[in-house]
Amino acid sequence: MVQGKGSVMNDAVALLTREEAERAAAEAFRHANGTPAELLIEWQASGSTRFSNNAITQNVSSRTESVTVRLVDGKRQGKAETTTLSPSAIARAVERAKRVVGHGHDDEDTLPLVAPPQEHRKVDAFSTRTAETGPDQRARIVQRLVDRCRSEGLTGSGLVTMRSHVVSYANSTGLTGYHTWTEASASLTAAAGDGVEGWAEMLNVDVERIDTDWLMEEAVSTALSGRNPGQIPTGTYHVVLAPAAVSELMLFWTWLGSGAKAYQEDRSYVSGKLGQKLFSSLLTVSDDAYHPMAPGLPFDFEGMPRQRVLLVDKGVPCAVVHDRITARRAGVQSTGHSLPQPNTSGPMALNVVVEGTDKPLDELVKDVDQGLLVKRFHYGNVLEPKKLSLTGMTRSGLFRIEGGEVVGPVKNMRFTDDLVSVFSTLEDVGRAEPTGKALFGGGFVVPPMRVREFSFTSGTEF
């Protein structure tokens, strides 16, 4: 461990080093007795301060070490996990994995471990400042946020989190990967009563780049302008979707439509339709682990280098991401998007970037004569996966637009719509920004969007 200095709190920045990870891997391989083996370590030190009703309600610090051993013996494999890097725990995990290998059946999808050389690009995503931010500093951020809420007669709640991560991959062919990154995030929900609220969230590698002034302004102004919402009928509306709302839609798009497994099993909306124009020409989507606003892992969970993949080019779905299994079936190369093997979900995009422009959100609103501004969605879910049919609620601000201006709040509504239809009526996109919606520690970069037809099917009481 690289020890921090001073008090017990500084111990939280003692990252798992590459050397420690390699020693653990060597220990695992020694116990494997020549059976091809891989060791995946996901190490995390996390500090989270949660607040509500303008006070801290939960304040936690934890350190976790997830250690996974996988043995691959011909067409059989076995896997075992433990949560500590002690030599005895690793030895036990290897023994359990051996038991599994001994009982499994042959599986054509069990592939030999990836051999070196593989070029893993360096992704600079670690901030010592973030790693060293402790509970006192988190409390000071919370203090600023709740002071502002109090001064406006609002109730503040949210979360301030600092995390340091290490992912280490090693296998017995000699391939290794080691990546560290930090996450600083702060969110604020400013409640104005009767279910009216404003919300904002900011994420960055570096805690110094969390702009609490912007955070407060966005959440507070939305809450204050959301009071006394009117009721409007359900139906199809011309809408402007703020980045947080777009991010929720893209989460489902990614989950259901970015990977090759669902595509190959004819379960995907894009099965048999790659190369066809399904969306507006304004929609261009890629998976990019090297994007400066949302850097991701430079290698996947098989040790393959992550590649940037263009998924939708000007409205035309043009690719899906692959792991080695789906790539072999398709006769192509892996794009480096494997999740830990074996895996039921198949490969998945984790760092989705939707191409934007330089237009601020206000520019998109100007071209709406009658419509709605949606700040955010809540609790979305899938109705029909093949059609990308979704439902969910609006939250944290739904506003009427008239004559190109936001004129007043309306009560929240439930949307039910198909993403293929929604993105086919995409009229404009604005400036892209990073958002927090992503799976497996990934990140999204998405712009606000203006969509001509978006269906709301029921309302609620606030």
Added chain:
Amino acid sequence: MQAKGHRAEEDDVEDKVLKAVEVAVASGADYADARLVLLRQDTLGVRNGAISTLELHEEEGLGVRVLKDGAWGYAAGPRLDGGSIARIAREAVEIARSSSLVMNRAVTLASEPLHQDRWTTPFVIDPFTVPLDEKLSLLYELDSILRSREEIRVAVSQMHYSRRTTFFASSEGSVIHQEILHSGCGIEATAVGEGDVQRRTYPMSHRGQAMSGGYEVILAQQLKENAPRVRDEAASLLTAKQCPSELMDVIIGPGQLCLQIHESVGHPNELDRVLGWEAAYAGTSFNTPEHLGTFQYGSEVVNLVADNTLPGGMATAGYDDEGVAAQRWYVVKQGVFQDYFTARETAPLIDAGRSRGCCRAESWYAIPITRIPNLSLLPGEGTLDELIADTGTGVMMDNNKSWSIDQRRLNFQFGCEIGWEIKGGKLGAMLKNCTYQGITPQFWRSCDAVCGDSEWKLMGLSNCGKGQPGQRSWMTHGCAPARFRQVQIGVSA
């Protein structure tokens, strides 16, 4: 000798927990509790003829929770040597000091009798002793049955079982050792064709059925007997009629009703959520404290009971994660709201003398928070056939497919895997893409019949998410098919 060795190991673990509490108090904590969790969990899955999941998971770690000057601190780590334990305990106290920088009130805990006890889940067959070959053979056999029709593109059969050993000690003097055994399993078949994708699961979606107990839970599900039906229904759904879009009387089966209970009665009545502590994430609740004892939550046939002593329940244990003994109480009685799910911190805030024992954590690394207990809709009368006959015209739906509810738990919309027309008092044509939508109290007030004991089933959920950082929890909802009048079904764009 083996028993004696095991006891020595337990004594050693108990010493570590007591040591953590001792260090926390010596470091200035006014109250401290510590949980040391040892978890062993196997997850086995076969997908399309190959092993998709075969994970033998073990974990151990310690979490220390303290109150200092009325503010909370929590720290956790996986290393259990003396130095690490002391570091975790001291860190918890330092965090509590930071929490006190931004506080509204000092936390006070509802009193709880001291417990020095040991509690173990009753079981018949220890799943860890069943040969791996036997378990895998069952899964492969199920996979083969499910894939014996060409429409089935994805077949999954899986089982999971865990033993969670928790040593708890508090500075008040409680020392509790619990061993909780959970077992579960399920199958699913996904059919592709006609430009459509349809899925059926059994016994329920969301990782299948799960209960507290041993391998007997898995054997009791009769997976082999049900696999052909699941396969055939998935294939038939491809060409089934689309769910109509209109107001209809609806009978909801246990595979869906369990999630209706969970989302529209479970989460809205977690008192921490009601008090605004989840406002930044999943939201708050429409069911505010002035409703206690008076609010008409449902019709007179609606009786909902929370019960963490329920045999087979996923939340069943001797104690929760802050050492409060398991209890049984009415949440809704004859339609009227009676009580919330509480923890030691929240109970005094509604002038309750004692916590209901609902404070649980995913594991050692997570702070205990208020969780839904086992929560069941009590049975009414009659069989499902009698209810269908009495309904005349309507729709029956079962097994959850999608779920969504607003942040105050009012507007919900659910999708079900399968439905059937009810015509002339009998089940008719199969329906696909069934959805229904409603507002929570209005919906429960429209319930006019619940089937009786013979139709009542325990439905165990093992993946309930809550909190920031997110935590998973588990609970059971017992229910029988129930009828709801004039519900909006078939919502589409």
